[in-house]
Amino acid sequence: MKTKKDFLMQLKHSMACRFSLREIRDTLEDFNGFFEDGLQEGKTEEDLCLSFGTPREIVQKMSSEKRKLPLHMLFALLASAVCLACIAGMAPAFRFQHMPRLFFCIPVLAVSIALLSLEGGILFEMAVSFTPSAHRAIPLRFCMLMLMGSLALFSTKGLSWIIDIAAPASAGHIAGNICKIFLLCGIALFLLGSYSFFHGNAFSFGTAIQGMGILCSACAALDFLHRLDALPFAALSPLLPCACSLLLSLCYDGMLLFAKHAKKRP
Amino acid sequence: MDAQMKKGVLEMCLLHQLSECGQYGYPLMQKMKHYFPEVNDSSFYVILRRLHKEGLTEIYYGESSEGPKRKYYRITDAGKDYLAQAISDWRTMKSIVRSLGIS
Structure with missing residues (x-):
């Protein structure tokens, strides 16, 4: 060296x-x-x-002087476990339709709130001073997405067929299959981002949560397509939380980028 | 010097330096290196970091003539108590060793 x-x-x-x-x-x-x-x-x-x-x-x-696991590692592990649980909960083997949805979503919400409060002090300081510090913004964005995503999952039904990727595409379901592709991309982005995050790259976690956002939006969109024959308002309702979460995440990214540029200007 | 003995002594010396006046990392490390030439710079950094983590020192940012603000270290009250204890232990050890016939 x-x-x-x-x-x-x-x-x-x-x-x-x-x-x-x-x-x-x-x-x-x-x-x-x-x-x-x-x-x-x-x-x-x-x-x-x-x-x-x-x-x-x-x-x-x-x-040699460290005594405990750093908080961020624990946070990442916990977040990954929660996401996997969400995805697993959609599998038909778990008979998701028969389980009261609250039993599934309450832990997700509870975990999100707990994670938010853990970093609460830092986030508040950040919100007030608005300094773009990437690794501090990440828990906030992730928790926002988890909260919204779980709301979306809660409001959609019949999610077990999402796992059935092998179903043949028929002309009328092209849109459905496009959504499934987005879903796969979302999962891939999330896994890639998590993998990179474990190697110390802060910005990749942003990729992971964007992936999560896409995943949730795709779920909601798939469900929306199944309700096309229902009243338009009822059909739109699952889309709203996910669209909001994606929008919030993108706005936050935009603000961070803007603040970064504003700081760099002499 | 034995590693364990060195660790305790270096901590005491670093804290003592900081008790006199707040300093920033680099000149502090250089001064210690002057007295302990065989010890690596990074060992001092690790000790400094540990002292800060345990609340024995605190960080403050001072103005510097050029470039960004410098990170200064200074001793806290808890650090002063710890230092007083360490010095008293050191004196006790010295007298014990002397009374054993080692001068």
């Missing part, structure tokens, strides 16, 4: 998964500062790298 960039990158990769995003960011900031100070004194990046030791050693020393 000869340059500051290599050092910091290796430090980030060594810390990923074992430390929370906040700790990783703080440590990277600290070492960036040390490099700056050292360079000001006239030392070279190579000297500084040598004097700090390898990033792996540093992370080993820090890890």
Whole structure:
């Protein structure tokens, strides 16, 4: 490792998964500062790298002092488990139609509220000061989507046929199959985003929750298509929560991007 | 020096440095390295981080002439108590060792 960039990158990769995003960011900031100070004194990046030791050693020393699993890892694990439970709950084997829907949705709502309150203080501070800090915005967006998505699942019925992907496409059901494709894309995005998130990439979690949003919207759209012969208002009702959640998520993304640009302008 | 002994002593020395005045990370590490040349810079960083996590030090941001705000460390009341205890333990150990005949 000869340059500051290599050092910091290796430090980030060594810390990923074992430390929370906040700790990783703080440590990277600290070492960036040390490099700056050292360079000001006239030392070279190579000297500084040598004097700090390898990033792996540093992370080993820090890890030996850790006592508990970082909150973000727990959060991600919990969120993934909840989503899988939602998807599993749609399977015909669970006889979803016979179960009172409340028994299914109340845990989902409870988990979302719990996760929201865990990060509540930070989110409030963020909302008031409006600093675009990606890894802080993520729990808020995710919980909003989970809340809305569970409402949508709650209001739609007959979801077991969604799992029946192998059904042949007939002319009248092309729209239904397009929705199923979106559903698969949503699942894929969610899994991809979660996988990347476990490797310490904050922005990929945004992808995961967008995937979740698409998934929920596709579910609602599929159900909507089945109600086309019903009254238009009744047919539209499941779409509304999901459309709102997607819209909220996109608005939030837009605001973050806007604030980021506004900050960069000198 | 034995690793365990070193750990406790380094903590005490770092806290003592901070008790005199608040400093930012880099010159603090450099000063400690002057007294403990065989210890790695990153070991000091890890100790500093631990002290902060346990509430023995606190961070404040100070103005710097150029560039972004610098992160300064200073000792807290809890840190002062811990330091006083550590120094008293150290003195006790010194007197015990001396009374054993090791000068």
